[in-house]
Every structure is written in C-alpha cells, then in structure tokens.
Amino acid sequence: MTRLAGFVGGIVLSGSTIYLCVTELRSRTHYNSFVLRESRARLEALQKPATLPENPKPYIARPSLLETMKDRWNAELEGVWRWSQNLDHVKIREGLEEKAGNVVANLAK
Structure with a gap:
C-alpha cells in the first residue's frame, strides 16, 4: 500500500x-x-x-413663422415637381388605357 x-x-x-x-x-x-x-x-x-473640435454652425433665425412656412411650401412644391419629372408618363398612360379597356370590356359583357 x-x-x-x-x-x-x-x-x-x-x-x-x-x-x-x-x-x-x-x-x-x-x-x-x-x-x-x-x-x-x-x-x-x-x-x-490632434483633431480640433468642429465649430458649431451659427444659428440662423428666421424672420417670421410666415416666412418659414413659405420656405417649406416652396420646398414641397419643388419636390413634387422633381418627382413628376422622373415619372414615365407613357407607361402610366398605357396602364390607364388598359384598365379603361378592361372596364369597358366588362361592361359590354
């Protein structure tokens, strides 16, 4: 042991x-x-x-609320205009003609 x-x-x-x-x-x-x-x-x-901190952007005060609303309205209109220019109008017209033809064909039956 x-x-x-x-x-x-x-x-x-x-x-x-x-x-x-x-x-x-x-x-x-x-x-x-x-x-x-x-x-x-x-x-x-x-x-x-060494990186320097960025300076904050200066605050630009709007003249009034009405001017701010006008600027936003104009920006929206510009956006809609650009959107409408990028549409394929021929394709949309052909699609509408096809749907109208289908409706007329269904009514004729």
Missing part, C-alpha cells in the same frame, strides 16, 4: 505543480498582452494628428 500511496502522492504533487505553473504562466501572458496593447494604443495616439 505504501508504494501505491507514494505513487499517487507523486502524481498529485506533480500535477498540482504543473497546474499552478500553467495558471501563473497564463495570467502573466494575459497581463503582458494587455500591457502591449495599451502601449500600442498610446503610440498610435501619438502618431495621429
């Missing part, structure tokens, strides 16, 4: 020593990795030029 106890004791001692060494090595590796990443970030920050 003493040989078996000595063998098991040796395995436990060797295994625990290896486990503690690997755990310590892993924690040191993580720490070194963190330090290297931190150093790299600081060096990259030194290489980048």
Whole structure:
C-alpha cells in the first residue's frame, strides 16, 4: 500500500505543480498582452494628428413663422415637381388605357 500511496502522492504533487505553473504562466501572458496593447494604443495616439473640435454652425433665425412656412411650401412644391419629372408618363398612360379597356370590356359583357 505504501508504494501505491507514494505513487499517487507523486502524481498529485506533480500535477498540482504543473497546474499552478500553467495558471501563473497564463495570467502573466494575459497581463503582458494587455500591457502591449495599451502601449500600442498610446503610440498610435501619438502618431495621429490632434483633431480640433468642429465649430458649431451659427444659428440662423428666421424672420417670421410666415416666412418659414413659405420656405417649406416652396420646398414641397419643388419636390413634387422633381418627382413628376422622373415619372414615365407613357407607361402610366398605357396602364390607364388598359384598365379603361378592361372596364369597358366588362361592361359590354
């Protein structure tokens, strides 16, 4: 029994020593990795030029509520005009003619 106890004791001692060494090595590796990443970030920050904050856009006050409403109305009209210019009027006309023909054909039946 003493040989078996000595063998098991040796395995436990060797295994625990290896486990503690690997755990310590892993924690040191993580720490070194963190330090290297931190150093790299600081060096990259030194290489980048300093950026100045953008100046805020100056506030432009409208003369009145009526002028603001006129501007919005004109912007809406411009948008509708641009939208109508991009339409395919021939295709729309052909579609309407086809629908009207279908209605007439249904009424004739």
